[in-house]
Amino acid sequence: MRKFLFKRFFQSIGVFLAVSLVVFAMLQFAGDPVELLMGEEGSQEDEIRLREALGLDKPYVVQYVLFLKNALRGDLGISYHHGVPAMSLVIERIPATMELVLTAILISIILAIPMGVVAATHRGGLLDRIFLSGSLRGISAPPFWIGIVFILVFGVVLGWLPTSGRGGLAHLILPAGSLALYRLALFIRLVRSGMLDVLGQEYVTSARAKGLAESVVVFKHALKNTLIPFITIAGLQMGSLLAGAIVTERVFAWPGMGRLILDSIQKLDYPVVMSWALVTSAIFILINMLVDISYSFVDPRVRTN
């Protein structure tokens, strides 16, 4: 176990370095932030002074090494636009984004399990068909557009819920719900097909033959074995949820990392973009590691490999 953790740790550092290098290289194509900051006014000398102050006059290699050196001390530079440390700007926004993402994934898991089980145990029945065709529509709608329709229905027409910004639970329902919908559609199909698979296994037949109650067979024997792979896939979906949250945050004016990064990309705010890329990849790596570890706990075969 310890060896496994060590290996993962060093792999993570490698991924980190790769991400930072790729982002750094790509940003060189993005445009000149000094030009953007100066605008039409400002003399040539001002421009040179600003370039020196930002360290952008040095060769790329030096800039990257300097960046890494500072990054190790947790310093990723000052945001060009906000004038505060870029890293703290990103970290400030983590709770808002995680609140959104975690609520969305919880909603989709909690709803998908009973719906998938019902669909599988009543295969071909009315509920099964409703869930299946509903989930098809769920994955067929543009996710951001679902959010807009939510705003229209629950915010504008019915006036039940606030449609923008972050606050209490009421503010969370629409954005988290619209973010959850696509995942819910996907998860229902996963649980359903997993259950159908397991229900066809011989040990389920033998459990039934023993005369166990159907509910015991479904929940104790079948569902338990469906959930292991399902939880893994759900965990890995966290990554794409983080990406999806960028769009949701834009629609609902949610003050998370997604909105910050969209703004920063447009303003060529390098330090913020770099910090965001590193923070996001850190979250990714952490999630993958947690999924791996939890998997090795549930499934002993993984440990021996």
Next chain:
Amino acid sequence: MTKEAIQAPQQKAADIAPPPRARSTLALLSRPDALVSLGVILAAILIATFAPLIAPHNPNQHNLNEALKAPFFMKDTLPGYWLGTDGLGRDLLSYIFYGFRISLTVGIFSIIIATVLGVSLGIWAGYQGGRVDTALMRLADFQLSLPLVLVALAVIAIFGPGVGKLILLIGLVRWTVYGRTVRGSVLATKELDFVEAARAAGARPWEIIVRHILPGVLTPILIISAVELPRVMLLESTLSFLGLGVPPTVPSLGGAIAHGYGFLLSGYWWLTVLPGLALMIVVIAINLLGDWLRDVFDPRMQN
């Protein structure tokens, strides 16, 4: 042992079943949803292809005097403008027609790039094996672990929006799905007796690939494409909604939804709802047809 015994009669049944083409025609006629889907898709393709001919107006023509007119089923309409006009007085119907053009162009061309790239690299990896195989599959693993929206966002943000760039980017990212499948079937086919026989008879590698391996991967490619096309279309609309897809001067469904979103709170809900609805109908149709394709060509996957 038991498995083979069970499978044998199924294979016999497949032998006496009608040939694939007849089977698929029969299946299509017995599934009204697939027929309707096919109709919707054909209509969308026709609209996209002939948008300049059938669109009632120029989608980029501003007319502020006639802005924010309602669609035909409401009051305050403008004759000749079936779905009304947007905040700049552009005809919404024509805008949606041209939006389809972009959606389908991006979808179809990026999938062609992904297919060509995926099939060639998949065959290369599977046929060559060894280090090439390992390197290509590692690359595929890495690419698949990154969410497409995130990659697209980063690249488009840095290189700027553009239809060609978007197509190339999606093609370069999505080859992995095709590459893995093709590699798998190459590995499975490579060692089969008839391929060995062809090789022993002196067939060149490319002959073996074209004659014996490619026909086997056509069906999975078709099925994968039916899943990928709607995904790519939704991605395009998402990026265009964020202003990071196609340039703002090009009419796109995502751009129309974003524009309409600005007027949602003023009560002009149709400006944002209708373009999204139009996209959703086509995407549902493609997904339904994809489900049907899978049922027909790959009965093992049924439900």
